Amino acid sequence: MTHPTPISPQTAIRSAQPNRLATIGRRIVTTAIAAVMAVALAACGGANASIATGQPTVPSETGAKTSTGTPVKDLKIASASAVSTLSVNQEAGSANYQLAALYQEGLTGVDATGKVIPALAEKWSSTDNKTWVFDLRQGVKLHDGSTLTTDDVIDSINTARDATLSPGLSVYWPDYVDKVEKTGDAQITITLKTPQSEFPTQVSNVAGLFVTSKAFRESAGSDYGSASKLIVGTGPYKVTEFDPSSHVSLEKFKDYWGTNDGPDTVRVDFITEDSTRLLAFQNGTVDASFNVPVTSVAQWSQNGSNVTAYSDRSYYGLTFDQGVKPFDDIHVRKAISYALDKEGIVKGVLKGYGEVATGIDSPEQLAGWTNNSKDEAAKKVADLGALSYSIDQAKSEIAQSSQPSGFSTTLTYPTGYPAVGQASLALADSLKQIGVTLDVKEIPLEQWLSEVGNGKQGVAWMIYNPTTPQPNEVTSWLLAAGGAGANPANWTDADVAAQTDKIGTLTDPSEKLQIVLDTTKTALEQDIYSPVYWGKAAVATKKGLGLKGVDTFWLGTNWAADFVEQQ
Amino acid sequence: MTGNTSNLRDEGGLRASDPGRPRARSRRRTAGNASPWIRAAQFLGKRLANLILLLFVLSLITFGLLYMTNSDPARTLAGAKKVSPEQLAAIRAQYHLDEPLWRQYLRWLGNLLHGDFGTSIRTQLPVSQMIGQRAWITLALALMALAIALLIGLPLGILAARRHGRWQDRLITALAVTGLSAPSFAVGLLLLYVLSVRLGWFPIYGLGDGGLIDALWHLLLPAITLAVGLFASVVKISRASLADQVDADYTLFARSRGVARWTVLLAQLRNAALPIVTSSGLLIATLVSGTVIVETTFAVGGLGTLLQTSVTFKDIPTVQAITMIMATIICVATAIVDALAVLIDPRLRVRQRPTVAPATIPVAVDANDASDSKEATA
Numbered sequence: 001m002t003h004p005t006p007i008s009p010q011t012a013i014r015s016a017q018p019n020r021l022a023t024i025g026r027r028i029v030t031t032a033i034a035a036v037m038a039v040a041l042a043a044c045g046g047a048n049a050s051i052a053t054g055q056p057t058v059p060s061e062t063g064a065k066t067s068t069g070t071p072v073k074d075l076k077i078a079s080a081s082a083v084s085t086l087s088v089n090q091e092a093g094s095a096n097y098q099l100a101a102l103y104q105e106g107l108t109g110v111d112a113t114g115k116v117i118p119a120l121a122e123k124w125s126s127t128d129n130k131t132w133v134f135d136l137r138q139g140v141k142l143h144d145g146s147t148l149t150t151d152d153v154i155d156s157i158n159t160a161r162d163a164t165l166s167p168g169l170s171v172y173w174p175d176y177v178d179k180v181e182k183t184g185d186a187q188i189t190i191t192l193k194t195p196q197s198e199f200p201t202q203v204s205n206v207a208g209l210f211v212t213s214k215a216f217r218e219s220a221g222s223d224y225g226s227a228s229k230l231i232v233g234t235g236p237y238k239v240t241e242f243d244p245s246s247h248v249s250l251e252k253f254k255d256y257w258g259t260n261d262g263p264d265t266v267r268v269d270f271i272t273e274d275s276t277r278l279l280a281f282q283n284g285t286v287d288a289s290f291n292v293p294v295t296s297v298a299q300w301s302q303n304g305s306n307v308t309a310y311s312d313r314s315y316y317g318l319t320f321d322q323g324v325k326p327f328d329d330i331h332v333r334k335a336i337s338y339a340l341d342k343e344g345i346v347k348g349v350l351k352g353y354g355e356v357a358t359g360i361d362s363p364e365q366l367a368g369w370t371n372n373s374k375d376e377a378a379k380k381v382a383d384l385g386a387l388s389y390s391i392d393q394a395k396s397e398i399a400q401s402s403q404p405s406g407f408s409t410t411l412t413y414p415t416g417y418p419a420v421g422q423a424s425l426a427l428a429d430s431l432k433q434i435g436v437t438l439d440v441k442e443i444p445l446e447q448w449l450s451e452v453g454n455g456k457q458g459v460a461w462m463i464y465n466p467t468t469p470q471p472n473e474v475t476s477w478l479l480a481a482g483g484a485g486a487n488p489a490n491w492t493d494a495d496v497a498a499q500t501d502k503i504g505t506l507t508d509p510s511e512k513l514q515i516v517l518d519t520t521k522t523a524l525e526q527d528i529y530s531p532v533y534w535g536k537a538a539v540a541t542k543k544g545l546g547l548k549g550v551d552t553f554w555l556g557t558n559w560a561a562d563f564v565e566q567q
Numbered sequence: 568m569t570g571n572t573s574n575l576r577d578e579g580g581l582r583a584s585d586p587g588r589p590r591a592r593s594r595r596r597t598a599g600n601a602s603p604w605i606r607a608a609q610f611l612g613k614r615l616a617n618l619i620l621l622l623f624v625l626s627l628i629t630f631g632l633l634y635m636t637n638s639d640p641a642r643t644l645a646g647a648k649k650v651s652p653e654q655l656a657a658i659r660a661q662y663h664l665d666e667p668l669w670r671q672y673l674r675w676l677g678n679l680l681h682g683d684f685g686t687s688i689r690t691q692l693p694v695s696q697m698i699g700q701r702a703w704i705t706l707a708l709a710l711m712a713l714a715i716a717l718l719i720g721l722p723l724g725i726l727a728a729r730r731h732g733r734w735q736d737r738l739i740t741a742l743a744v745t746g747l748s749a750p751s752f753a754v755g756l757l758l759l760y761v762l763s764v765r766l767g768w769f770p771i772y773g774l775g776d777g778g779l780i781d782a783l784w785h786l787l788l789p790a791i792t793l794a795v796g797l798f799a800s801v802v803k804i805s806r807a808s809l810a811d812q813v814d815a816d817y818t819l820f821a822r823s824r825g826v827a828r829w830t831v832l833l834a835q836l837r838n839a840a841l842p843i844v845t846s847s848g849l850l851i852a853t854l855v856s857g858t859v860i861v862e863t864t865f866a867v868g869g870l871g872t873l874l875q876t877s878v879t880f881k882d883i884p885t886v887q888a889i890t891m892i893m894a895t896i897i898c899v900a901t902a903i904v905d906a907l908a909v910l911i912d913p914r915l916r917v918r919q920r921p922t923v924a925p926a927t928i929p930v931a932v933d934a935n936d937a938s939d940s941k942e943a944t945a
Contacts, residue, residue, distance in 0.1 A: 082868065084690040084876075091644075091690065163657035167691070171645045171654055226692050227700060244690075245701055245868020246773050271772050271866040275756050280771045283764050444879050446638040477649035 063308025066546035069564025075263040080291035082270035084244045087225025092168030098555045104233030106209035112551035114469035129195035136186040141255035142213045143238040155214035172208030195505040206556035207468040236260035236558045262561030292538040294353035304543030311552045313365045314465040314535035319489045324458035331401035333527035337387040338394035339430040349422045357531035359384045364552040368471040369509035385524045398434045406435025414448035453488035472516045479519045618898045640881045685884035694888045705869035709854045711790035720801025728809035747799035755792040755864035772866035789865040804846045808839035848904030
């Protein structure tokens with residue numbers, strides 16, 4: 001490839017009189033080269049111009065939100081996450097949940113605010129929170145034309161519980177289900193080993209149940225949810241085409257039991273590269289896009305397009321493991337927490353698309369226990385003792401600690417979370433002032449997941465994106481303070497652990513909320529967890545396309561119907 | 568990879584530019600009596616044995632490297648959620664991740680020998696099915712890119728060599744250097760912006776819905792992006808090889824005797840073809856690695872993106888299968904290129920059949936190879 005090119009004495013006698021053909025050829029080549037250069041220059045100029053004219057980033061809570069509008073006929077939307085199967089049983093990422101909300105249902109469902117509502121079960125009841133009776137909706141049609149039976153539902157539940165058949169979904173089914181029985185023509189009874197007052201959320205499509213036809217599941221085998229066999233459900237849309245490398249196409253299911261005033265067809269295109277997705281959106285190839293990076297909202301909201309942000313209830317915070325020195329010392333933990341400029345991170349890194357976390361479960365998540373009032377929940381978590389940024393306090397804490405002259409430690413963050421990386425660097429920068437060296441490292445997401453709570457990291461990020469409306473979904477893990485492996489901090493606090501476990505046996509929402517508040521306060525006082533921010537997600541819509549009913553759980557509902565033409 | 572293929576080539580003994588003269592002679596003696604069919608069978612047999620050995624070693628290395636990476640597929644499947652150790656253990660047991668490395672490897676090898684690539688940990692689908700859906704995309708992309716790179720690179724390389732040292736040469740060399748150093752994701756985005764968004768000539772992403780022709784049309788811009796880096800190599804190789812011929816004594820002699828320009832050019836091209844063809848084979852390796860970024864930029868889900876996600880997910884069966892397929896493609900391509908070399912270079916045929924008169928190779932004698940031709944006629 002690197003052949004030497006000696007200077008040739010023969011050059012002088014070569015082609016002293018170029019013929020006509022060569023001249024034309026040369027002209028074509030030079031013209032082509034000039035054109036390429038001109039186009040390249042124009043492109044550079046164009047790109048610069050578009051950046052220069054970008055509006056300042058202003059977080060918009062309203063975006064394209066609207067209360068009126070007519071249904072869209074066909075919706076084409078881009079998503080940053082490709083799914084490799086349509087079956088959430090196998091792959092339970094948030095992109096899978098989001099798609100499945102259109103074609104499969106559970107016994108229960110949620111509305112956009114996260115309130116649990118009837119789906120395939122018309123009603124349910126329990127007297128002791130252990131024996132749950134679900135009365136099934138009658139005459140529900142599946143996408144393969146068959147009528148849903150009680151056996152189909154029982155089979156779907158048992159499949160979801162099976163770690164072999166459902167490696168992704170089975171984690172939502174802890175070992176407390178005793179048996180699932182048919183107790184009537186249209187009734188099933190689920191008996192639990194321990195009382196679980198939040199059990200109805202577990203059999204929803206935002207947690208652990210996606211009902212399908214038993215016959216279809218058995219005949220499809222390992223091809224269930226694949227491009228060749230697709231999937232059968234009862235949802236408002238039926239999958240017509242799936243290519244894991246490119247897209248999912250759906251059409252309105254005519255025999256849907258409920259109402260669906262959404263588009264006739266929906267197509268979700270997988271475009272993982274942010275810049276390509278932006279170009280496809282700007283060009284009008286797609287009508288809308290999920291996963292708008294909050295750092296580049298300005299580019300997404302040009303020419304009448306809108307970016308709509310909504311809370312995704314995600315929790316971002318630091319976890320301290322007391323089993324790793326010097327983090328056994330509360331002064332060390334507090335020094336780091338004081339050095340965290342949360343306001344600065346939300347303003348500077350997230351451009352306002354996030355909220356400073358004052359607790360662990362977000363107000364939107366806890367709203368399930370405050371009559372769906374996010375504001376009331378926000379008030380409750382406003383003062384749980386989370387530390388505010390103060391370098392002076394950080395200095396004083398480190399001086400009192402076992403490491404008064406500072407120390408060195410490592411903080412890793414997963415790929416695909418650049419904002420967390422920037423926040424880590426900001427923390428490293430302020431820790432320099434108190435003599436602590438923080439070595440920030442980006443590692444693959446998969447490695448990061450495997451290292452969560454491995455007992456080797458003194459300080460680590462916790463990134464938790466709750467899918468279910470269970471108000472204490474995050475703290476039910478983080479505050480399960482039963483020691484090694486029970487929570488990511490390997491925290492041991494018998495009282496907190498017992499209180500957290502007790503929540504499942506209670507029925508009064510305010511009592512449950514109070515326990516979460518008390519135990520969270522203990523965790524923050526001991527500085528086991530240092531909350532940083534609650535995240536927001538953003539969706540972009542083209543000019544004239546409005547969004548109806550967007551709220552924190554809208555992607556667990558028939559979200560396609562929320563896209564409307566605005567007059 | 569390069570080291571490996573060059574070793575194979577030496578053993579095959581079918582290259583004209585083989586520097587080991589004594590070895591070449593001894594091979595000639597043994598091969599001289601055999602019929603062409605037997606020689607071809609020997610060539611293929613050796614190639615096949617080498618390929619199997621290479622694949623075996625490669626599979627061991629990939630398996631070992633993946634095993635050493637610090638991640639747990641069971642944890643990835645479950646996500647950052649409250650998962651009981653029993654649940655994780657059940658998932659690990661299902662995919663035999665709890666077994667020792669050697670047993671996992673033997674299990675995989677046993678399946679492979681029965682023609683089964685296994686089941687993907689990530690999707691639970693047969694690996695052969697996942698690859699089958701995507702292989703044609705990457706193959707079409709790579710072939711189109713190679714074709715574009717050769718169609719544009721060769722004429723430019725020839726022009727540069729013929730205008731050696733003049734402005735055309737400098738401009739083409741500059742373009743080649745730019746192409747070689749421009750990262751393909753940046754080139755891809757630039758081309759997307761200019762040709763798709765601004766000018767609307769090409770689709771932006773994906774494969775479209777209009778069948779094969781539409782899909783190929785969608786693959787054109789990704790192929791051009793991939794070809795930009797490749798074309799630079801083609802220009803540099805063809806320019807360098809042809810420049811050697813332009814500077815050769817026979818060119819000067821032919822010119823001075825008034826031989827037609829095109830006849831001289833054809834002779835030069837024929838002599839320069841060997842390094843060009845051999846290097847084109849090596850370009851396939853570059854192509855295969857380049858597809859990952861281009862496929863991501865243009866949202867074209869081929870083998871490159873599948874390999875990428877499978878590596879990060881530690882989806883051992885899928886990674887192993889794709890690695891094996893890509894290695895096989897590279898080996899087969901190198902073998903084809905070596906065989907082509909025999910067809911292109913008459914000296915090779917002469918070496919294998921010493922009875923052929925040297926008069927049948929009129930233009931293949933260059934200054935550097937004078938001693939070689941004497942040896943062949945001796």
